[in-house]
Amino acid sequence: MAEPLTGGAAAGGAGRTGAAARTSRAARAALRLAGLLARRALLLAVLLAAVFLAVELLPGDAASATSERGESAADLAHRRELLGLDRPVPERFWDWMTGLPTGDLGTSARGESISGLLDRPFPNTLMLGGLALLLTLTVSVALGGWAALRPGGAVDRTVSGAATGVLALPEFIVAVALVLVFAQWLDWLPAVTLTDGDGYPASWRMLVLPVVALAVPQIGWNTRIVRAALADEARAPHVETAVLDGLPRRRVLVHHVLPGAAPAIAAGVATSTGMLLGGAVVVETIFNYPGIGSVLAGAVADRDSPVIAGVVAVTGAVITGVLLLADLVRARESGGSL
Numbered sequence: 001m002a003e004p005l006t007g008g009a010a011a012g013g014a015g016r017t018g019a020a021a022r023t024s025r026a027a028r029a030a031l032r033l034a035g036l037l038a039r040r041a042l043l044l045a046v047l048l049a050a051v052f053l054a055v056e057l058l059p060g061d062a063a064s065a066t067s068e069r070g071e072s073a074a075d076l077a078h079r080r081e082l083l084g085l086d087r088p089v090p091e092r093f094w095d096w097m098t099g100l101p102t103g104d105l106g107t108s109a110r111g112e113s114i115s116g117l118l119d120r121p122f123p124n125t126l127m128l129g130g131l132a133l134l135l136t137l138t139v140s141v142a143l144g145g146w147a148a149l150r151p152g153g154a155v156d157r158t159v160s161g162a163a164t165g166v167l168a169l170p171e172f173i174v175a176v177a178l179v180l181v182f183a184q185w186l187d188w189l190p191a192v193t194l195t196d197g198d199g200y201p202a203s204w205r206m207l208v209l210p211v212v213a214l215a216v217p218q219i220g221w222n223t224r225i226v227r228a229a230l231a232d233e234a235r236a237p238h239v240e241t242a243v244l245d246g247l248p249r250r251r252v253l254v255h256h257v258l259p260g261a262a263p264a265i266a267a268g269v270a271t272s273t274g275m276l277l278g279g280a281v282v283v284e285t286i287f288n289y290p291g292i293g294s295v296l297a298g299a300v301a302d303r304d305s306p307v308i309a310g311v312v313a314v315t316g317a318v319i320t321g322v323l324l325l326a327d328l329v330r331a332r333e334s335g336g337s338l
Contacts, residue, residue, distance in 0.1 A: 044316045048309050052093045055305035062109035065302045105310035109302050114310040120199040125291035129276045132214035137269050139219050144226025149249050166220030171279040175213035175286045192288040210287045214279055218272040225268035229261035270326035274319045
């Protein structure tokens with residue numbers, strides 16, 4: 001009877017060892033995730049400090065930019081004192097940063113809550129950028145996969161060449177061309193965005209041109225990334241085995257090549273998030289879109305560093321979240337850790 005007991009004890013010990021190993025791996029992954037978040041939070045803090053410093057270097061200040069006509073020097077001095085402009089920049093920046101963890105973005109130079117200023121425009125910008133990101137991912141994967149089906153063929157050369165050309169186009173050039181063709185010549189879509197009573201675009205048709213204008217350059221960028229990632233994965237042994245087994249090319253692409261290329265594709269799309277939100281400021285101005293572009297333009301005119309920093313903070317938080325998701329996809333697909 002001793003032998004079965006010994007075997008059971010050994011099995012139990014192996015089980016406990018396996019559970020301990022899994023717990024240890026989970027703990028290491030959690031620590032690495034925390035470290036990654038800390039590094040990105042530090043990077044965002046440095047960026048916000050740079051925003052405060054850059055606004056300080058601009059001519060004038062928030063007091064003079066928001067002053068009424070005919071105000072005396074004493075009035076301006078009093079306004080500067082009320083806005084805290086008589087204090088050093090590091091002190092003002094620290095006061096603003098201490099409220100950030102609680103969601104307090106401060107008050108603008110005109111006495112408005114910055115959170116209230118962004119309450120409507122920022123969701124509009126997120127909707128615009130999110131739709132552009134979805135369009136970018138869908139079209140890029142479709143074009144990159146289509147080109148990968150016939151490596152070196154006419155489709156591959158055409159898609160790669162067009163992607164390179166589109167990549168070089170700035171968003172405002174694409175936006176102007178879209179307005180000229182689809183709004184002025186063909187009269188299919190509106191050139192400007194009108195809002196409803198809630199401050200949102202009054203019709204889905206008003207979203208089409210801004211979304212396309214934002215997505216086109218990123219489609220060029222991501223199509224090249226998808227094509228290169230698929231080409232690298234196609235040389236993997238399991239893919240070559242699937243081809244030798246006579247599986248159809250589309251099946252090999254969808255079931256064997258695309259999953260392995262997902263980490264590189266996710267990283268490219270995540271990188272595009274920052275470019276889309278940055279380009280949204282220009283595109284919103286062209287289409288009169290009710291997003292953070294107008295808020296940011298007004299804040300720069302007012303030399304209002306807390307508002308500018310608030311826009312950068314909420315945008316940076318979104319970009320950090322998307323990059324973190326891309327890191328998780330990369331870790332999961334590669335079978336490794338962050």
